[in-house]
Amino acid sequence: xxxxxxxxxxxxxxxxxxxxxxxxxxxxxxxxxxxxxxxxxxxxxxxxxxxxxxxxxxxxxxxxxxxxxxxxxxxxxxxxxxxxxxxxxxxxxxxxxxxxxxxxxxxxxxxxxxxxxxxxxxxxxxxxxxxxxxxxxxxxxxxxxxxxxxxxxxxxxxxxxxxxxxxxxxxxxxxxxxxxxxxxxxxxxxxxxxxxxxxxxxxxxxxxxxxxxxxxxxxxxxxxxxxxxxxxxxxxxxxxxxxxxxxxxxxxxxxxxxx
Amino acid sequence: xxxxxxxxxxxxxxxxxxxxxxxxxxxxxxxxxxxxxxxxxxxxxxxxxxxxxxxxxxxxxxxxxxxxxxxxxxxxxxxxxxxxxxxxxxxxxxxxxxxxxxxxxxxxxxxxxxxxxxxxxxxxxxxxxxxxxxxxxxxxxxxxxxxxxxxxxxxxxxxxxxxxxxxxxxxxxxxxxxxxxxxxxxxxxxxxxxxxxxxxxxxxxxxxxxxxxxxxxxxxxxxxxxxxxxxxxxxxxxxxxxxxxxxxxxxxxxxxxxxxxxxxxx
Numbered sequence: 001x002x003x004x005x006x007x008x009x010x011x012x013x014x015x016x017x018x019x020x021x022x023x024x025x026x027x028x029x030x031x032x033x034x035x036x037x038x039x040x041x042x043x044x045x046x047x048x049x050x051x052x053x054x055x056x057x058x059x060x061x062x063x064x065x066x067x068x069x070x071x072x073x074x075x076x077x078x079x080x081x082x083x084x085x086x087x088x089x090x091x092x093x094x095x096x097x098x099x100x101x102x103x104x105x106x107x108x109x110x111x112x113x114x115x116x117x118x119x120x121x122x123x124x125x126x127x128x129x130x131x132x133x134x135x136x137x138x139x140x141x142x143x144x145x146x147x148x149x150x151x152x153x154x155x156x157x158x159x160x161x162x163x164x165x166x167x168x169x170x171x172x173x174x175x176x177x178x179x180x181x182x183x184x185x186x187x188x189x190x191x192x193x194x195x196x197x198x199x200x201x202x203x204x205x206x207x208x209x210x211x212x213x214x215x216x217x218x219x220x221x222x223x224x225x226x227x228x229x230x231x232x233x234x235x236x237x238x239x240x241x242x243x244x245x246x247x248x249x250x251x252x253x254x255x256x257x258x259x
Numbered sequence: 260x261x262x263x264x265x266x267x268x269x270x271x272x273x274x275x276x277x278x279x280x281x282x283x284x285x286x287x288x289x290x291x292x293x294x295x296x297x298x299x300x301x302x303x304x305x306x307x308x309x310x311x312x313x314x315x316x317x318x319x320x321x322x323x324x325x326x327x328x329x330x331x332x333x334x335x336x337x338x339x340x341x342x343x344x345x346x347x348x349x350x351x352x353x354x355x356x357x358x359x360x361x362x363x364x365x366x367x368x369x370x371x372x373x374x375x376x377x378x379x380x381x382x383x384x385x386x387x388x389x390x391x392x393x394x395x396x397x398x399x400x401x402x403x404x405x406x407x408x409x410x411x412x413x414x415x416x417x418x419x420x421x422x423x424x425x426x427x428x429x430x431x432x433x434x435x436x437x438x439x440x441x442x443x444x445x446x447x448x449x450x451x452x453x454x455x456x457x458x459x460x461x462x463x464x465x466x467x468x469x470x471x472x473x474x475x476x477x478x479x480x481x482x483x484x485x486x487x488x489x490x491x492x493x494x495x496x497x498x499x500x501x502x503x504x505x506x507x508x509x510x511x512x513x514x515x516x517x518x519x520x521x522x523x524x525x
Binding site: 052055056057080081082084085087089091092093095096097098099108109112113167 | 393
C-alpha cells in the first residue's frame with residue numbers, strides 16, 4: 001500500500017449490528033487522498049453500511065471512523081457540517097429531489113451553502129451539467145429522465161461544490177453496459193480534472209477495476225484485502241480468490257494478469 | 260401455562276418499549292424541529308409554498324365542511340331548543356359550539372386528512388429514496404429545510420382556516436335558521452353577539468395552535484422515521500401503512516387534546 005500519504009479516511013475496528021445480525025465485525029480500511037478506492041463484495045456483505053459509516057449516517061457500535069484524524073461519530077453537529085462540506089455523494093437511487101427540477105437539484109447545495117449570486121449559480125450549474133454531457137434537461141423533473149441521466153445529474157450535484165472526497169454508491173447498478181461505461185468515463189474524466197478522493201461501492205467487478213487505485217473486498221464483516229487491482233487479482237486470501245473466481249472466471253486467476 | 264403467561268409479559272413489554280420509543284422519538288423530533296425553526300437564517304419562499312399547500316389549498320374543503328356543519332347545527336339546534344321554546348338562543352348555541360369546539364377540531368381533522376397525510380407520505384418517500392440522507396450529506400439540515408417551513412405554515416394556516424370555518428358555519432346556520440326555520444334575524448345575531456366573548460375565541464385559538472403542532476409533529480415524524488416504524492419499513496407499502504397510522508394517530512391525538520384543553524381552560 002502507498003505509504004507516502006496519510007490516509008484521509010481511516011476505519012478502525014468498526015463493528016455494527018442490526019438486531020441480531022452482525023454486519024461489520026472489526027472492519028479496518030484506509031482511504032488515501034486523491035486515489036480511487038473501490039469497495040466490492042457480495043450483496044448484503046455490508047458495503048453500503050461501511051459507506052454510510054464514512055458519511056456519518058450510521059454510528060458504529062464500537063470502533064472509529066476517522067476523517068482527517070477526527071472521529072465522525074463523536075463530532076458536534078457543526079463539525080460534522082464542516083466535514084460534509086468537503087464531501088459529495090452519489091446515492092444508489094440517485095436521491096434527486098423529485099419535486100424540483102434538475103437545475104434546482106444541482107443548484108441546491110450552492111443555494112443552501114454558499115452566498116453566490118443567482119447568475120454565478122447558473123454559470124456553475126450549467127458548467128457541471130455540461131461536464132456530464134447533459135444538455136437541455138435543466139427544466140425537466142427527475143422523474144422525466146432515464147436512469148442513466150438521473151445518475152449523471154446525481155454526479156453533477158455531488159461535484160457541484162468541488163468536494164475533496166466523493167462517494168459513489170453503486171454508480172452503475174440498473175444501467176446497461178453502454179450507460180455504465182459512460183458513467184465510468186465521466187467519473188474518470190472528472191477525477192482527472194478535479195483530483196478528488198473517490199470511494200466507490202460497486203457490484204461491477206471486474207470492469208470497475210479499471211478505475212481503481214485500490215480494490216477492497218468486504219466479506220464476513222471484514223475488509224479482507226485492500227490492494228491495487230493487479231495485486232488484488234493475484235491475492236492468496238481465500239475470500240479474494242473466491243470473489244475473483246466468481247466474477248472473472250478461472251482464466252484470470254490462472255494467468256494472474258490485469259484487465 | 261407458565262409459557263403462556265411469559266408470552267403475555269413479553270408482549271406487554273414489547274408493546275410498552277415500542278410506544279415509549281415512539282413517543283420519545285416524536286418528542287425529540289419536535290424539539291429539533293422547533294430549534295431548527297427558531298435558528299436563523301429564515302427563508303420565506305419555502306414558507307410561502309407551504310402556506311399555499313397547507314392553508315390556501317385546504318380552504319375550499321374547509322369552507323364546504325364549515326357551511327354544512329353550520330347548517331346541520333341550525334337544524335339540530337332548532338329541533339332541541341324548540342322543545343323548550345328557546346329558539347332565540349339558536350344563534351348563541353351555534354356561535355359557541357363553532358368557535359369553542361367544532362371550528363378548531365373539524366378544521367384540524369380536515370387538515371390532517373388533506374395535508375397531514377400528504378406530508379407524511381412525501382417525507383416517507385424522501386426517506387426511502389435516500390433524499391433525506393442526501394440532504395444530510397450535503398450538510399443541509401433536514402429539519403430546517405423540510406420540517407420548519409411546514410411547522411410554521413401549519414401554525415399560521417390552521418387558526419386562519421378555523422376562523423374561516425367559523426364564519427362560514429355561522430352563515431350556514433343563519434341560512435337554515437332565519438329563512439328556512441323562521442328564527443328572528445335580530446335574535447340570531449344578538450344572542451351570538453352577547454354570548455360569544457373573548458375567552459371563547461381564545462380557547463379556539465389555543466386549540467388551533469396546539470392542533471397545528473400535533474398534525475406536523477405526528478405526520479412529519481412518522482414519515483421522517485418511516486424506516487424505524489413498526490408499520491413502516493422500506494418500500495411503497497411501508498409508506499402507505501405509516502401514512503394511515505399517522506392520520507389515525509393524529510386524529511385521535513387531536514380529539515384527546517381537545518378534551519384536555521377544554522378541561523384546563525374551562
